Amino acid sequence: MSTTAVPDVAVASVNEGFWTRTRKVGLVLVALGLLATVLFGALATGEQARFTLSEDAAGAALEINGTVGAIVFGLIALAAGGSMLAGLPKRWFVPVLAVGLVAFVLSFLCWQVSAAPTGQNFMPLVNIVRGTFLLALPLIFGSLAGVLCERSGVVNVAIEGQLLMGAFSGALFGSISGSVWVGLVAAAIGGSLISLLLAVFSIRYLVDQVVMGIVLNLLALGITGFLYERLMQTDAARYNSAPRFSNWEIPLLSDIPLLGPALFRGNIFLYLALLLVLVIHIALFRTRWGLRTRSVGEHPTAADTLGVRVLGLRYRNVIMAGAVAGIGGASYTLALFSFTKNMIGGKGFIALAALIFGRWSPTGALLAALFFGFADQLATYLGAINSVIPGQFLAMLPYLATILAVAGLVGRVRAPAADGKPYIKG
Amino acid sequence: MEPGEIHALLGENGAGKSTLMNVLYGLYQPDEGEILVDGKPLRLRGPSDAIAAGIGMVHQHFMLVPVFTVTENIMLGAEQVRGGIAGFLDRRRARREVAEVSERYNLRVDPDAVIEDLPVGIQQRVEIVKALTRDVDLLILDEPTAVLTPQETEELLTVMRSLKAAGKSIVFITHKLGEVKAIADRITVIRRGKTVGTASPEASRDELAALMVGRTVRLTVDKAPATPGEPVLELSGLVVDDDRQVRAVDGVDLTVRAGEVLGVAGVQGNGQTELIEAIMGLRPVLAGTITLNGQRIDGWSTKKVLRAGVGYVPEDRSVDGLVKEFTVAENLVLDMYDRPPFGRGLSLRPDEINRSARERIEQFDVRTSSADAPVGTLSGGNQQKVIVARELSRPLKLFIAAQPTRGVDVGSIEFIHSRVVHERDAGTAVLVVSSELDEVIGLADRIAVMYRGRIIGVVGPDTPREEIGLLMAGITPDATGGSPQDGSAPTATTDPDVVATTDADVVSDAGTPATTDRDVPATTDGVVSAEGPGSEDEKDR
Numbered sequence: 001m002s003t004t005a006v007p008d009v010a011v012a013s014v015n016e017g018f019w020t021r022t023r024k025v026g027l028v029l030v031a032l033g034l035l036a037t038v039l040f041g042a043l044a045t046g047e048q049a050r051f052t053l054s055e056d057a058a059g060a061a062l063e064i065n066g067t068v069g070a071i072v073f074g075l076i077a078l079a080a081g082g083s084m085l086a087g088l089p090k091r092w093f094v095p096v097l098a099v100g101l102v103a104f105v106l107s108f109l110c111w112q113v114s115a116a117p118t119g120q121n122f123m124p125l126v127n128i129v130r131g132t133f134l135l136a137l138p139l140i141f142g143s144l145a146g147v148l149c150e151r152s153g154v155v156n157v158a159i160e161g162q163l164l165m166g167a168f169s170g171a172l173f174g175s176i177s178g179s180v181w182v183g184l185v186a187a188a189i190g191g192s193l194i195s196l197l198l199a200v201f202s203i204r205y206l207v208d209q210v211v212m213g214i215v216l217n218l219l220a221l222g223i224t225g226f227l228y229e230r231l232m233q234t235d236a237a238r239y240n241s242a243p244r245f246s247n248w249e250i251p252l253l254s255d256i257p258l259l260g261p262a263l264f265r266g267n268i269f270l271y272l273a274l275l276l277v278l279v280i281h282i283a284l285f286r287t288r289w290g291l292r293t294r295s296v297g298e299h300p301t302a303a304d305t306l307g308v309r310v311l312g313l314r315y316r317n318v319i320m321a322g323a324v325a326g327i328g329g330a331s332y333t334l335a336l337f338s339f340t341k342n343m344i345g346g347k348g349f350i351a352l353a354a355l356i357f358g359r360w361s362p363t364g365a366l367l368a369a370l371f372f373g374f375a376d377q378l379a380t381y382l383g384a385i386n387s388v389i390p391g392q393f394l395a396m397l398p399y400l401a402t403i404l405a406v407a408g409l410v411g412r413v414r415a416p417a418a419d420g421k422p423y424i425k426g
Numbered sequence: 427m428e429p430g431e432i433h434a435l436l437g438e439n440g441a442g443k444s445t446l447m448n449v450l451y452g453l454y455q456p457d458e459g460e461i462l463v464d465g466k467p468l469r470l471r472g473p474s475d476a477i478a479a480g481i482g483m484v485h486q487h488f489m490l491v492p493v494f495t496v497t498e499n500i501m502l503g504a505e506q507v508r509g510g511i512a513g514f515l516d517r518r519r520a521r522r523e524v525a526e527v528s529e530r531y532n533l534r535v536d537p538d539a540v541i542e543d544l545p546v547g548i549q550q551r552v553e554i555v556k557a558l559t560r561d562v563d564l565l566i567l568d569e570p571t572a573v574l575t576p577q578e579t580e581e582l583l584t585v586m587r588s589l590k591a592a593g594k595s596i597v598f599i600t601h602k603l604g605e606v607k608a609i610a611d612r613i614t615v616i617r618r619g620k621t622v623g624t625a626s627p628e629a630s631r632d633e634l635a636a637l638m639v640g641r642t643v644r645l646t647v648d649k650a651p652a653t654p655g656e657p658v659l660e661l662s663g664l665v666v667d668d669d670r671q672v673r674a675v676d677g678v679d680l681t682v683r684a685g686e687v688l689g690v691a692g693v694q695g696n697g698q699t700e701l702i703e704a705i706m707g708l709r710p711v712l713a714g715t716i717t718l719n720g721q722r723i724d725g726w727s728t729k730k731v732l733r734a735g736v737g738y739v740p741e742d743r744s745v746d747g748l749v750k751e752f753t754v755a756e757n758l759v760l761d762m763y764d765r766p767p768f769g770r771g772l773s774l775r776p777d778e779i780n781r782s783a784r785e786r787i788e789q790f791d792v793r794t795s796s797a798d799a800p801v802g803t804l805s806g807g808n809q810q811k812v813i814v815a816r817e818l819s820r821p822l823k824l825f826i827a828a829q830p831t832r833g834v835d836v837g838s839i840e841f842i843h844s845r846v847v848h849e850r851d852a853g854t855a856v857l858v859v860s861s862e863l864d865e866v867i868g869l870a871d872r873i874a875v876m877y878r879g880r881i882i883g884v885v886g887p888d889t890p891r892e893e894i895g896l897l898m899a900g901i902t903p904d905a906t907g908g909s910p911q912d913g914s915a916p917t918a919t920t921d922p923d924v925v926a927t928t929d930a931d932v933v934s935d936a937g938t939p940a941t942t943d944r945d946v947p948a949t950t951d952g953v954v955s956a957e958g959p960g961s962e963d964e965k966d967r
Contacts, residue, residue, distance in 0.1 A: 288505040288513035295491050295502050302489035305453065306503030307474030417492070425453075 022093055026084025029100045033078030036107035041071040049113035050122035053258050057122045060257075066114020066121075073107035076100070116385040128377055129262035133270060136373030138163055138344065140273040141328020142351025143358060143365035144280055148321035149195070150360060151284065152314045153297040155420040157213025158198050160348025161220030162322045166191040166329025168224040171339035172231070174242030174330075183242050183334050184327065191326020192319045194220055199318040203311055206422040217348070225341045232339060240338045245269070269331035274366075276324065281362040293317060297416035300423040310423050353402035360415060372398040429563065430590055434610035434627075435599045436638055443599045443616055447566045450597075451483040452476040474503075482557030483566040488549050492542035496535050497521050500556045527558050531588055547578035554585065565589065566597045571605055583609050601638070601693055603631050603899045635895035649847045652871040655684035656719075658855035659705070659824050663714035666697070666704040674700035676879035677714070682824065687846065687856040689870025689887075693898050694861045697879040699741060702828050702859060706738050707731045719823060732761055737817035741828035741859070743806075747813045750802030754794050755783035757801045758816050782819075790815035791841055807838030814842055818849060825849050828859045843869060863894060 044066035052061040064072075080100030088096060113123050142159040149156035156162075169190030174183025194216050201207040232240035245267045254264040263270070284290040292313055295303040300310045325348075333339050350372055357371075358364025375398065379391035435443050448454045450461060452470035460467045463479055470476050476483075490499050497520050506516040506523075524537045533551050541549060550570060557565055567586075571579045586596055586609055600606060606613055606627065613625045615637040623637045659682040666675035674697040682688045690698055703709035705716055707728040716724040723731055732738065740746035748757050759768045759779050767778040783797040792811045794804055801812055810830065817825070827846060831839040846869060850856050860866050866873055867887050874884045875897040883897045896902075 283512075286514055288507050288515060291498060291502055291505060291515060295494065298493055299489070299491040302491055302499075303502065305451070305473045305483070305485065305489045307472065307477060308503050414493075 022084050022088055022090070025093075025097060026081045026088070029081030029084060029097070029104075030078060031081075032104045033074055033076075033081050033100070036074030036077055036104050037071055038074075040074060040107045040111040041067055043115060044070040044111040045114045047114040047118075047121050049110045051109075051113070052122050052124050053126065055124050055126050055261075057124070061122065064110060066110050069110030069114070070107045073103045073110060076103035077107065112382065112385070112387055112389070116387075120385050123381065125258055126262050128374075128381065129258065130266075131377035131380065132370060132373040133263065133266070134373070135376045136369040137269055137273055137331045138328045138347045139351045139354050139369035139372055140277065140366055141269075141331065142325055142348050143354040143369055144273075144276055144362060145191075145195075145321040145325035145328070146352055146355035147280060147284070147360060147362050147365055148293075148317050148324060149198075150355065150419050151297045151416055152293045152317040153300060153416060153418040153421065153423070154199070154202055154314055154318050155209040155213065156195075156198070156318070156321060157210050157352065158194055158216040158220075158348075159325055159351050160344055160346065161213075161217040162191040162194045162325035163329040163348050163351075164217075164220045164224055164342070164344045165194045166326030167333045167343055168227070168329070168339055169326065170330030171240055171242045171333035172227075174334055175239050178243060180243050180245050180334055184330055187326045187330035187334070188323040189326065191324070191329060192322035195318050195322025195325070198322075199315050202422060203314050203318070206424070209420050209422075221342060224339075228339060228341050236338070242334055242338070245335050267331075267335045269327070269335055272327065273331075277362045277366045284362065294416070296423075297418055300418050300421075304423075304425065314423075350398050353398050356415075357398075357402050357405045359405075368401075371401070429595055430593045431611045432586060432590055432596045432598055432609055434606040434613045435597055435616060436603075436606055436613055436634065437601060437616035443568075445619075446616070447483065447568055447597065447599060450476070451481060451566065477504075477560050477562070480561065480563040481566070482560055482562030482564070484550065484553040484557060484568060484570060486568040488553055490541045490549055490552060492540075494541060495537070496539050496541065496544075496552050496555075497524055497537040499541060499552060500524050500537075500559055504560060523559055524555060527555050531555075531558060531585065531592065533558075533585060547574055547581070550574070550578075550582070551585075558589075562594070564595045564597065566599070568599045569601075570598070571600060571602060579605070603634050603638075603901075606634070607631070631899065631901055632892055632896060635899045635901075636892050638895070638899075647843045647847060647868040650851070652686045652850065654686040654871070655853065657681045658684050658719055659857065660717045661701075661705070661714065662717075664701070664704060664711065664716065665713035666700045666709055666711060668700055674879055675704065678876075678879070678881055680874060680881060682855040682857050684823075684855050685850060685853050686871045687850050687858055687869050689866035689873045690857065690859040690876055691863055691866040691873055691894060691898060692861070692876035696876045698859045698861075698876055699828070701876070702738075702741075702826055702857075705731070705826065705857075706736070735821060735823035737820070737822045737825040737854075739810075739813050739817055739827040739830050741832070743809055743813055748801050748809060751800055753798045754787065754792065754801050754804070754812055755779050755797040757812055758783050758786055758819075761816060762820065786815045786819060790845070805835070807834040810834050810842060811838060814845055818845060822849070822854045824855045824857065826857045826859075829861065830858065831860075831862070831865060839865075863891060863898070867891065867894070 047066050048063050049066045049069055050057070050061045050063050052059055054060070077100045080096050080103065083096060084093070084100075109123065113121055142163055145159050145162060146156045166187040170183040170187030173186035174180060177183070197219075198209070198212055198216055201212045202209040228240075247265050247267050248271070250264040254260045256264070284293065292303065292308050295308060296310050296313050304310050329344065332343060337343070351369070354365050354368035354372055358366070358368035375394045379394035382389055382394070383391045435446070437443050445454065449456050450470075452473045452475050461470065462468065463481075468475075468479055470479070491502070494502070497517060500523075501515065501517075501520040505513070506519045507513040508516050521537045524535070527533070528535050528551075531554075533555050535548060535551055535555060539548075541552065544552070554565070570582055574582060583605070586598070589596060598606070598610060610627050613627060613629070613634070614621055615623045615625065615634070617638065625634060625637065659680075661678055661680040664675055664678040664680075665673065668674035676697070678697075678701060680688070690701070692698055700709055704711050704724075707723075707726050707730070711724040714724075715722055718731075718734055718736065721734075723734060726734070744750060749760070752760075756763075756779070759782070763769050763774060763779075768775055768782070780797055786792070787794060787797060790811050792804070792815065793808050801809055804812070814827075814830070825846070830842055830846065834842070843865075846856060846858065850871075858866065858869050860869075870887050872884055873887060873889070873894065874881045875894060876882065877898065877900045882900065883902060885894065885897070
């Protein structure tokens with residue numbers, strides 16, 4: 001995306017003088033720490049805040065007095081910010097920042113949990129972790145689709161449409177055939193059809209890639225919406241009752257406390273997402289395909305002079321991206337719900353944000369997706385305990401975080417140099 | 427080409443050297459003709475065919491991925507892989523190969539350095555290593571010294587000699603005579619896409635310069651002797667950088683008087699573009715002053731400079747001179763659209779605009795179907811006439827024309843030249859910049875030759891072309907005698923500083939590392955500035 005090329009320069013100038021990036025971030029963290037210590041500490045009640053390692057109030061739990069917890073974690077955040085202000089060595093920046101932010105969140109949770117109505121002063125961590133991953137799933141698939149596409153130089157705004165088409169084809173063909181596997185393959189094909197259109201129009205006909213992406217999102221919405229009303233609503237039993245993947249328990253791993261029940265009793269999509277992150281990460285940075293993909297996304301002319309087939313590689317990557325996103329869409333219809341109109345509901349755009357926030361890397365995208373998923377899950381939890389904080393505030397977090405990331409505050413965010421630029425030979 | 431030979435391809439910018447070599451490297455397809463390697467015709471469908479045929483090329487704008495390491499750049503396209511279909515990169519082997527080649531040819535590079543952190547000279551070395559790891563027999567170097575410091579140039583020449591000793595053939599593209607004489611075994615001179623001669627390195631600089639500049643039929647321009655008046659434009663100690671923050675104009679003093687045409691000659695890329703953009707307020711002045719009729723105008727906005735009575739024909743008409751999608755009539759009022767009679771308050775007055783457009787189309791002989799035709803549909807010559815018509819339609823003190831007849835048919839050339847002379851006779855000071863020596867000689871009353879950001883000499887139009895050609899190549903005559911001079915020229919004919927240095931000196935600033943090529947628009951003649959497109963028009967809008 002062309003707009004993100006600019007922060008490069010901005011960051012360079014920020015680094016000059018006393019107010020380095022570390023110090024600026026430190027200042028923000030100090031402010032957050034103060035807020036946590038004073039405000040959260042004052043608002044927290046003397047009730048115990050219980051974080052249970054199960055799905056309900058029962059079982060082993062981590063407990064702390066609400067007020068004490070809010071203040072202690074607030075002070076930790078404050079200290080982390082302070083050390084940054086004092087001039088922290090660069091290699092410590094990321095770990096200290098992580099500690100500070102986690103402490104801030106914990107302080108916030110101590111307040112919230114302790115202030116919850118009597119009898120609800122607990123947070124079931126298994127639910128939270130599982131929900132985080134569940135909500136992050138389409139984002140992981142979506143942002144991986146973005147990585148595949150944009151690393152080769154084609155902007156993928158059509159993630160939303162690819163997810164939606166995948167969800168739809170998965171539901172339709174899964175229902176007709178009665179097989180989850182047929183549904184899964186159909187979902188991949190559905191997603192790649194959308195991205196094939198993106199590829200043809202942006203690579204062959206040089207249509208603006210962002211505009212094309214938006215058009216494809218609307219197209220996918222229109223087609224699936226129409227067929228949903230005509231087919232699925234009239235005969236749901238036949239066309240919209242796809243079989244679902246059951247949960248697979250992984251032996252041994254599923255017995256780990258907290259992580260076991262949350263992560264290793266999931267469905268195929270959860271495992272597939274984590275596997276894909278790993279595979280794409282290794283492929284991108286360790287294989288010939290990855291080297292060529294990145295070269296085509298950065299400097300296609302150079303790649304061309306070395307005999308790399310620029311356009312062919314772009315076609316291949318864009319279509320693969322569609323397949324990945326299509327499977328992501330099926331993680332709804334072949335595991336959780338039956339298809340409904342516009343069921344992706346903007347997750348594709350949050351995936352795009354996760355891609356940018358994760359700096360166009362598969363692991364970064366995973367972390368960003370999990371962060372967004374956590375914010376989403378937390379919003380649900382706060383609603384359940386009647387928190388004074390409206391859930392909508394937390395729903396804003398993905399967008400806020402992306403704006404900060406693009407503005408260069410979280411580090412150097414640099415899109416592939418040729419991202420969004422069609423390659424014209426000669 | 428023979429094995430173990432360094433063959434220099436000499437010619438001015440835009441002469442077709444790079445195009446020829448891109449064909450040889452398979453990047454462009456030839457329209458006609460064929461390429462013979464070892465006597466066999468070769469069809470190149472792409473660079474990989476060229477590489478397979480043992481042809482390697484170091485491009486003028488480096489073909490390196492800035493965020494990749496040296497090894498990654500070198501292995502790209504010819505990766506060593508393990509693990510069958512997965513194709514895992516064998517980095518260790520690639521690194522070893524890089525180390526080996528750089529050892530063998532004494533081209534030291536750090537295989538793990540990231541390209542964007544490396545100085546330009548080292549990046550070029552990486553390019554050469556990249557070609558060598560592909561076992562090329564023929565290496566094409568496209569203007570390799572253009573971006574190098576004198577020290578780096580020396581090193582490159584040493585490298586070229588050792589490559590030659592190793593039996594590699596080299597095509598060395600340049601317009602620098604000194605380097606050619608220092609290294610080439612054979613020289614081919616190209617001009618306007620044609621081979622105009624072959625020479626041995628023993629040929630004198632004069633001969634080479636003459637071949638390069640050419641001896642075409644002189645275009646004559648009818649004009650009376652000039653009657654110069656008061657100085658209108660005075661430049662003093664002007665210093666300007668180009669887009670890459672490399673010094674482009676390095677202390678220029680120049681005076682243009684009312685009623686005379688001062689022609690600036692020089693091989694393109696010696697600072698002419700930046701000089702004019704600085705006068706027009708399109709480029710910041712780093713030092714020195716620009717005065718117009720005694721008033722300082724440096725630091726003024728372009729709009730203010732134009733309104734002060736300066737007319738400007740930019741060198742790239744399609745990028746800087748016209749809005750192609752706009753009609754002829756609209757383009758004719760780009761400078762005056764907000765002034766009466768064309769504009770009133772917030773609105774334009776189409777009737778006035780069209781009436782005046784029809785008048786000027788008539789007056790300047792613009793061949794167009796109508797005043798409402800988009801200007802992009804006109805031929806190059808007629809587009810240029812639209813610009814000239816626009817710029818000459820307001821009272822001027824100074825008229826600046828850069829490459830006024832580039833890519834223009836002969837008829838339009840004559841017409842534009844006569845308008846320029848007409849403007850001079852009306853008492854306007856005229857500054858013409860052209861890389862066509864014929865044009866400068868035909869139009870100018872005095873000729874200033876620009877070389878490496880300086881005015882290397884100011885001579886009269888009757889000076890022999892060979893002498894001007896030498897000046898353009900940076901060679902000043904030992905004696906100042908013989909060149910008829912106007913007397914009013916503020917610059918000395920010879921600049922001892924420049925005489926001493928015939929090799930690379932001012933061009934590249936050693937203190938500016940890692941300006942990667944992707945920042946610079948890759949136009950063949952390298953004249954379009956990044957901030958350039960449409961800037962004049964935009965500021966006016």
